[in-house]
Amino acid sequence: MHALTLDDFREVHERIRPHLHExxxxxxxxxxxxxxxxxxxxxxxxxxVGSFKxxxxxxxxxRMSDEQRRRGVICSSAGNHAQGVALAATIHGAPSxxxxxxxxxxxxxxxxxxxxxxxxxxxxxxxxxNAHALALAQxxxxxxxxxxxxxxxxxxxxxxxxxxxxxWRGVQAAIVPIGGGGLIAGVxxxxxxxxxxxxxxxxxxxxxxxxxxSIEAGRLVTLDHIDCVIDGLRVKRCGExxxxxxxxxxxxxxxxxxxxxxxAMVWIMSRCNxxxxxxxxxxxxxxxxxxxxxxxxxxxxxxxxxxxVDLSQLAGRRWN
Numbered sequence: 001m002h003a004l005t006l007d008d009f010r011e012v013h014e015r016i017r018p019h020l021h022e023x024x025x026x027x028x029x030x031x032x033x034x035x036x037x038x039x040x041x042x043x044x045x046x047x048x049v050g051s052f053k054x055x056x057x058x059x060x061x062x063r064m065s066d067e068q069r070r071r072g073v074i075c076s077s078a079g080n081h082a083q084g085v086a087l088a089a090t091i092h093g094a095p096s097x098x099x100x101x102x103x104x105x106x107x108x109x110x111x112x113x114x115x116x117x118x119x120x121x122x123x124x125x126x127x128x129x130n131a132h133a134l135a136l137a138q139x140x141x142x143x144x145x146x147x148x149x150x151x152x153x154x155x156x157x158x159x160x161x162x163x164x165x166x167x168w169r170g171v172q173a174a175i176v177p178i179g180g181g182g183l184i185a186g187v188x189x190x191x192x193x194x195x196x197x198x199x200x201x202x203x204x205x206x207x208x209x210x211x212x213x214s215i216e217a218g219r220l221v222t223l224d225h226i227d228c229v230i231d232g233l234r235v236k237r238c239g240e241x242x243x244x245x246x247x248x249x250x251x252x253x254x255x256x257x258x259x260x261x262x263x264a265m266v267w268i269m270s271r272c273n274x275x276x277x278x279x280x281x282x283x284x285x286x287x288x289x290x291x292x293x294x295x296x297x298x299x300x301x302x303x304x305x306x307x308x309v310d311l312s313q314l315a316g317r318r319w320n
Contacts, residue, residue, distance in 0.1 A: 001151050001185075001241040003248070004158065006193040013159040016058040019091050020159075023047050025167045025301060030271050035287045037173075037300045042164055043274055045307025049115065051277070052160055052183055052305050053084030057145055059156030061092045064143060069094040074142040076100070076133035078126055078231050079108040080277075080306055081147040086117030097142060099133035101126055108308065148182030149239025158186025164301045165194040172299045173199040175283035175292065178211050178253065179232045181242030183305060188249035199251050201292060203282040205233040206255035214243055215253060230258055232279025232305065254291040261285045268304070280304040 023046045031039045044052045061073060072095035075085045082098045089096035098117040100109060101124060113119050122132040137144045146153060160183070164171060174191055176184040188200040204212055208228030214221045222237040238246075246253075256264075261278055264285035268276050276284075283302040286292055294300065 001154070001244055004155055004189050004193065006162075006190070008155065009158055009162045009190045009193060012059050012155045013162055015062050016055060016156060016159065019048070019058055019088075020055065021047055022163060025164060026272070026274075028272055031284065031287060035292070035300075036296045037287070037292075037294060037298045039287065039300050039302060040168060041272065041274065041284075042160065042301055042303045044160065044303065044305050045274060045276055045280060047306070049080070049083040049087055049111075050306055050308045051080040051084070052157060053080040054088060055084075055159055056150070056153030056156035056182060056186075057085045057088035058091070060145060060150060060152035061088050061094055063152055064094075068143050071141050071143070072096060073145050074099065074133050074137050074140070075145040075147065076126065076130040077147060078104060080232065080308055082108065082112040082117065083115055083308075085145050086112050086115035090116035097133075097136060097140075099129045099136065101129045146239075148180030149241050151241060154182050154186045154189075154241060154245065156186070157183045158190040160303065161187030161190030162194070164303075165191060165198075168299070168301060170299050171198060171301050173201065173294055174301045174303065175201045175203060175286060176303045177233060177279045177282040177305050178202040178204045178246075179279060180235045181211055181238045181246055183303070184250060185242045185245035187303065189245060192249050199294070200249065201286075202246065202250050202253040203286045203291075204253060204255050205230060205261065205282070206257045208234060208236070209253070209255045210235050211238045211243070211246060212253040212255060214238055215247055228258055230261060230278035232277060233282065254286050256282060256285045256289055256291060260289055264288055265309075274304065275307045275309060276304045277306050277309050280306050
């Protein structure tokens with residue numbers, strides 16, 4: 001994927017801005033005191049559909065031809081991507097089909113339908129749902145909206161990085177969760193285009209660090225087994241485009257186990273009055289666990305990527 005310029009990101013932002021909330025970048029004094037950095041939280045759980053996942057589809061669908069929009073779009077998703085695609089398609093007057101596993105979370109299925117998506121339930125796991133979505137795309141002539149490995153998706157997600165820069169011109173580092181890599185790829189390109197000195201650090205679950213292992217190997221690695229249970233971080237194989245961009249623009253990837261990420265969720269809820277989903281809490285978990293090594297006083301933005309919490313993942317857990 002070719003590198004996007006600051007002007008490119010501003011063009012994308014102007015295209016999708018009318019349909020977005022500009023989410024706040026909140027000061028976090030307790031986290032600043034604990035870490036020794038000047039920390040602010042990009043509260044993307046306050047975005048439409050409850051996560052950053054609206055940004056990429058808004059850009060992609062806006063750039064499709066009239067004929068493609070008339071035919072419609074399709075995706076497979078466990079939740080956030082489904083809702084983002086459904087609402088973005090509705091905004092642009094395009095029909096959307098969302099394939100979800102039969103055991104999908106009922107609240108997420110209902111939300112996707114409420115945003116205008118036709119939900120098709122298929123299979124027991126995401127891989128089966130995804131294979132069915134690809135087959136339906138061919139059968140019906142629909143445009144498949146990849147959750148992370150499309151240049152238009154990455155460009156849309158990168159507008160979050162542009163907002164961080166514009167909201168805090170003194171920002172020196174950003175910490176971003178990594179699932180498939182679309183968010184951090186876009187954010188890293190946007191921030192580096194604005195100021196190449198800004199350090200970008202990714203956080204993965206140590207229970208399934210597909211991107212970190214791929215970067216270390218110099219090639220895409222497919223995990224044979226994955227213990228991570230957090231939806232937004234649970235990816236066996238990252239994307240070709242995201243792997244390429246992250247290799248060029250991300251300075252470091254650190255890992256934190258699921259359990260510490262869940263603990264960070266509760267910490268954010270109790271100390272910051274924000275409700276993050278699991279993936280969104282990963283950057284804060286990295287700070288709380290001392291995984292980030294920066295000069296004291298560094299101005300750090302943590303990307304809290306969404307707030308669509310699956311409470312079943314927290315049930316039965318014991319907290320210190």
